[in-house]
Amino acid sequence: MSGGLTFQETVLRLKQYWSDRGCIIQEPYDVEVGAGTMAPETFLRVLGPDPYRVAYVQPSRRPADGRYGENPNRLYKHQQLQVILKPSPADVIDLYLGSLTAIGIDLGKHDIKFEEDNWEAPTLGAWGIGWQVMLDGLEISQFTYFQQCGGFDLDLIPAELTYGLERIVAFLQNVDSVYDIVWAPGFLYKDVRLKDEQQFSKYNFELADVDMLWQLFALHEKECQRLTKLAGVVLPAYDQVLKCSHIFNLLDSRGAISVTERVGVIGRVRRLALGVAGAWMAEIGATKNEAVA
Amino acid sequence: MNYLPFLLEIGTEEIPDWMIDSARDELRRGFETLTKDYAISGAITVDATPRRLVLRVPGIVESTPEMTSVTSGPYKSAGAGAAAGFAKKWGTTVDQLGFQPTPKGEQYLFTKRTQGLATSAYLARELPNLILKIQWPKTMVWNGKGTERFIRPIRWLVALLGDAVVPFEIGGVKSGNTTVGHRVLGKPLIPVTIQNFDSQLRANGVILSADERRDKIEAGITARIKPDPDLLHTLVYITEFPTPILGSFDPSYLDLPQEVLVTVMRHHQKYLSVEDGEGKLAPHFIAVMNTSADPDGLVRSGNERVLRARFNDARFFWDQDQKKKLEDRLEDLKKVTFQAKLGSYYEKTQRVVALTKELGGNERAALLCKCDLTTDMVKEFTDLQGIVGGLYARAQGEPEEVAKAIYDHYKPLSMEDEIPSTEAGRIVSLADKWDTLVECFKVGMSPTGSRDPFGLRRAAQGMVRIIVEGRVKFDFPGMSSELSEFMRDRVEYYFRDVRGFAYDEIRACMAARWTDLIDLEARLKRVQEVRRTPDFEPIAASFKRIKNILKQAQFSDSSFHAHLLEPGPELDLYNAMRSTDNLPLESRIGPLRTKVDLFFDKVLVNAPDPDIRRNRLALLQNLLTEFSTIADFSEIVTERQS
Numbered sequence: 001m002s003g004g005l006t007f008q009e010t011v012l013r014l015k016q017y018w019s020d021r022g023c024i025i026q027e028p029y030d031v032e033v034g035a036g037t038m039a040p041e042t043f044l045r046v047l048g049p050d051p052y053r054v055a056y057v058q059p060s061r062r063p064a065d066g067r068y069g070e071n072p073n074r075l076y077k078h079q080q081l082q083v084i085l086k087p088s089p090a091d092v093i094d095l096y097l098g099s100l101t102a103i104g105i106d107l108g109k110h111d112i113k114f115e116e117d118n119w120e121a122p123t124l125g126a127w128g129i130g131w132q133v134m135l136d137g138l139e140i141s142q143f144t145y146f147q148q149c150g151g152f153d154l155d156l157i158p159a160e161l162t163y164g165l166e167r168i169v170a171f172l173q174n175v176d177s178v179y180d181i182v183w184a185p186g187f188l189y190k191d192v193r194l195k196d197e198q199q200f201s202k203y204n205f206e207l208a209d210v211d212m213l214w215q216l217f218a219l220h221e222k223e224c225q226r227l228t229k230l231a232g233v234v235l236p237a238y239d240q241v242l243k244c245s246h247i248f249n250l251l252d253s254r255g256a257i258s259v260t261e262r263v264g265v266i267g268r269v270r271r272l273a274l275g276v277a278g279a280w281m282a283e284i285g286a287t288k289n290e291a292v293a
Numbered sequence: 294m295n296y297l298p299f300l301l302e303i304g305t306e307e308i309p310d311w312m313i314d315s316a317r318d319e320l321r322r323g324f325e326t327l328t329k330d331y332a333i334s335g336a337i338t339v340d341a342t343p344r345r346l347v348l349r350v351p352g353i354v355e356s357t358p359e360m361t362s363v364t365s366g367p368y369k370s371a372g373a374g375a376a377a378g379f380a381k382k383w384g385t386t387v388d389q390l391g392f393q394p395t396p397k398g399e400q401y402l403f404t405k406r407t408q409g410l411a412t413s414a415y416l417a418r419e420l421p422n423l424i425l426k427i428q429w430p431k432t433m434v435w436n437g438k439g440t441e442r443f444i445r446p447i448r449w450l451v452a453l454l455g456d457a458v459v460p461f462e463i464g465g466v467k468s469g470n471t472t473v474g475h476r477v478l479g480k481p482l483i484p485v486t487i488q489n490f491d492s493q494l495r496a497n498g499v500i501l502s503a504d505e506r507r508d509k510i511e512a513g514i515t516a517r518i519k520p521d522p523d524l525l526h527t528l529v530y531i532t533e534f535p536t537p538i539l540g541s542f543d544p545s546y547l548d549l550p551q552e553v554l555v556t557v558m559r560h561h562q563k564y565l566s567v568e569d570g571e572g573k574l575a576p577h578f579i580a581v582m583n584t585s586a587d588p589d590g591l592v593r594s595g596n597e598r599v600l601r602a603r604f605n606d607a608r609f610f611w612d613q614d615q616k617k618k619l620e621d622r623l624e625d626l627k628k629v630t631f632q633a634k635l636g637s638y639y640e641k642t643q644r645v646v647a648l649t650k651e652l653g654g655n656e657r658a659a660l661l662c663k664c665d666l667t668t669d670m671v672k673e674f675t676d677l678q679g680i681v682g683g684l685y686a687r688a689q690g691e692p693e694e695v696a697k698a699i700y701d702h703y704k705p706l707s708m709e710d711e712i713p714s715t716e717a718g719r720i721v722s723l724a725d726k727w728d729t730l731v732e733c734f735k736v737g738m739s740p741t742g743s744r745d746p747f748g749l750r751r752a753a754q755g756m757v758r759i760i761v762e763g764r765v766k767f768d769f770p771g772m773s774s775e776l777s778e779f780m781r782d783r784v785e786y787y788f789r790d791v792r793g794f795a796y797d798e799i800r801a802c803m804a805a806r807w808t809d810l811i812d813l814e815a816r817l818k819r820v821q822e823v824r825r826t827p828d829f830e831p832i833a834a835s836f837k838r839i840k841n842i843l844k845q846a847q848f849s850d851s852s853f854h855a856h857l858l859e860p861g862p863e864l865d866l867y868n869a870m871r872s873t874d875n876l877p878l879e880s881r882i883g884p885l886r887t888k889v890d891l892f893f894d895k896v897l898v899n900a901p902d903p904d905i906r907r908n909r910l911a912l913l914q915n916l917l918t919e920f921s922t923i924a925d926f927s928e929i930v931t932e933r934q935s
Binding site: 071072073087088090093094097107108109110111112113114115116118129131135136137138145147153154155156157171174176255257258262263 | 306307309310343431433434435436437438445446448476477481531532562564580582583584587588589591592595596598599600601602605606609627628630633
């Protein structure tokens with residue numbers, strides 16, 4: 001490492017920065033997700049008319065991206081720092097640039113560009129408009145103005161900032177492999193996470209029991225459908241969506257989903273997500289009406 | 294009249310580069326329409342960077358002139374009621390009306406005065422609408438559901454007429470006289486006047502003129518680059534203050550295929566490639582920064598590191614991919630979707646192989662052509678599909694013919710692109726494209742209007758070029774009528790817009806038949822040639838006449854009896870037809886022309902005797918049929934018509 005903050009110091013500074021700007025600092029969501037967007041702190045909180053500001057690190061699992069710890073830039077599980085500013089303030093880009101300064105990037109000595117990159121997650125009925133943020137030619141963040149989520153047009157438009165932490169820190173520490181990042185003084189990224197990558201790559205690609213996964217998918221799907229019909233259990237219902245989504249990703253990395261099945265399975269997850277979003281909206285509406293009455 | 298300069302700046306967050314040109318044109322046109330009643334001196338200009346659209350007018354009239362219009366009303370003699378009614382209609386009273394003497398007596402008059410409308414007030418009212426109605430490919434809201442839409446959030450507005458602000462508001466942003474500089478090089482709030490606008494922006498790190506940004510990039514490039522106007526255009530529009538820098542990479546990466554290196558640099562990093570004196574790729578690149586300098590070399594070393602990681606990825610992918618041969622990837626294609634409704638690439642491959650076999654092509658190439666879709670290299674660099682397959686095939690010892698055919702089979706990717714360079718490549722390319730067209734049309738995924746999400750027009754156009762320019766026999770087997778219609782259009786387009794044949798020549802030749810494009814091209818050339826001869830126009834006119842006669846008679850029978858032919862022009866025509874039977878079209882026109890003219894001059898087709906009449910029609914039908922093997926000459930537009 002030649003200069004640059006440690007991995008954990010970078011995380012701490014970003015959390016402090018966003019805390020100072022009115023964000024709730026949440027801990028990672030404790031169900032497997034593919035991206036910070038899927039945590040309920042984003043997926044559900046962006047719905048409805050209530051302002052919200054939150055920041056959290058979300059370990060994001062993408063089984064098919066695993067490379068047994070052998071590729072210097074690709075991980076089965078990477079860490080995203082996710083920020084939601086709802087509604088987005090007019091100076092949101094300046095705030096974002098300020099956060100880069102906070103982690104030691106002197107903007108006067110670097111090249112920052114915002115290049116078009118719109119975001120879409122069909123399984124979540126969600127899309128937004130935005131950019132990838134390029135620092136000296138490296139994509140370091142995704143910046144998205146959410147437009148729709150769970151199939152609903154959003155009342156307030158949130159800005160979602162997603163920092164790819166491994167990339168940013170590897171860049172600032174001037175190392176060519178994420179595994180050589182200094183996580184904490186005396187500990188490298190590989191000391192902390194390499195086993196994780198090796199073992200889960202083996203499991204995800206070779207060992208996960210396909211029959212069991214299909215059964216689990218069906219069970220969680222059924223549970224989600226049951227819960228969505230009941231009052232006051234939207235959050236447990238949403239956990240079931242996340243389970244299904246992750247199992248889908250596992251099946252995919254096992255190569256167990258045929259072409260013809262694929263569209264159908266994505267559709268099943270999407271229906272669950274839209275159902276939960278609808279239930280959440282109904283619940284918000286009900287709370288509002290109670291407050292009025 | 295007093296003229297004032299006008300300036301409008303729409304300040305936004307970063308607009309995608311490829312949308313800026315058309316938005317700029319639209320803003321200018323919209324403003325011209327908006328101010329059509331206002332005199333303007335000088336040219337309206339619009340400049341743009343990713344963060345601003347700036348419209349300027351050297352002079353616009355301060356207000357529209359005061360207008361008066363006079364309307365005549367009833368005669369005094371019509372009585373008080375009529376006068377009161379007239380006054381009421383114009384919102385006034387009878388005592389405010391004027392008179393004019395006429396031969397029929399005095400007549401009431403109403404004079405309407407319209408105040409001149411101040412330009413400032415007019416613009417203040419109309420500008421929000423002008424700005425918000427600019428068409429973008431994809432718009433967004435930023436102030437919440439149901440609020441104004443634009444390509445990206447509008448963050449500031451400058452609107453000045455002379456020294457005064459034209460006041461309006463969009464989405465909570467009020468127009469004013471302060472602009473915003475470059476994100477890093479400039480200050481956030483800069484008071485401006487129309488006179489100092491450019492210089493203030495420049496002092497704050499913004500070069501407003503795209504031409505000037507382009508010049509600055511070109512002047513700053515110190516190496517010999519591969520010319521790339523499209524990429525240069527992108528770089529001009531993703532920067533407000535562009536500065537090129539030269540970076541390098543380890544020459545050992547030059548072992549990787551040049552195609553891979555260039556794709557990584559161009560598509561993923563927006564770098565210009567550098568060549569050595571012999572036009573070979575050199576281990577350097579040009580990156581264009583959106584800032585003024587790289588004082589510590591951090592930007593250069595950062596970009597070099599990113600590129601190194603990308604190249605390492607590519608090398609890693611290459612090595613990984615070699616562990617599984619293309620052939621062994623066939624099974625994996627079962628999991629790669631061709632189209633949701635059309636199954637997998639495995640199934641597509643089976644069809645393409647069968648068609649390639651029918652066409653006498655290289656089946657091995659067809660079998661392997663889609664296998665690179667499962668490689669890490671193509672998953673990462675999708676633009677390289679086909680190319681990677683070809684390179685791998687070569688590396689894995691497949692015959693050169695197979696490798697080259699796979700490499701080329703997506704070609705041509707545009708009208709300018711080359712067609713596949715080998716016969717084997719052309720046939721696989723045809724089979725692949727034809728399969729896509731047939732299958733997509735089968736499930737109703739045909740292009741509509743300007744929408745063509747599956748690139749079917751490009752595929753069809755590519756086929757036409759491969760067949761004609763690559764001399765491949767192909768007759769479009771098993772076309773539905775919808776697909777036939779679609780292909781006809783593409784063939785017409787090709788011969789008209791690309792090859793420059795006249796529209797009526799194409800129609801004439803295609804009316805005879807069109808699915809053998811090589812034959813069609815040959816006939817087109819003959820018709821084009823023969824059209825220049827003096828006998829052509831008259832005979833084409835005669836054919837039109839023949840066609841009309843047959844049509845009116847609803848006649849299509851061609852059996853006739855030589856013994857019923859009357860001696861004279863009728864028999865002469867018949868004899869001329871028979872004696873020129875074996876001659877090419879070009880030599881028949883001369884002798885036949887005079888006979889046909891004479892026939893129409895002297896012979897009554899609608900003879901009273903029905904047998905004779907039928908026989909004459911049949912003679913004409915035969916003449917028409919014989920010539921129609923080349924073209925339907927009645928489709929040719931003749932002098933007399935035009």
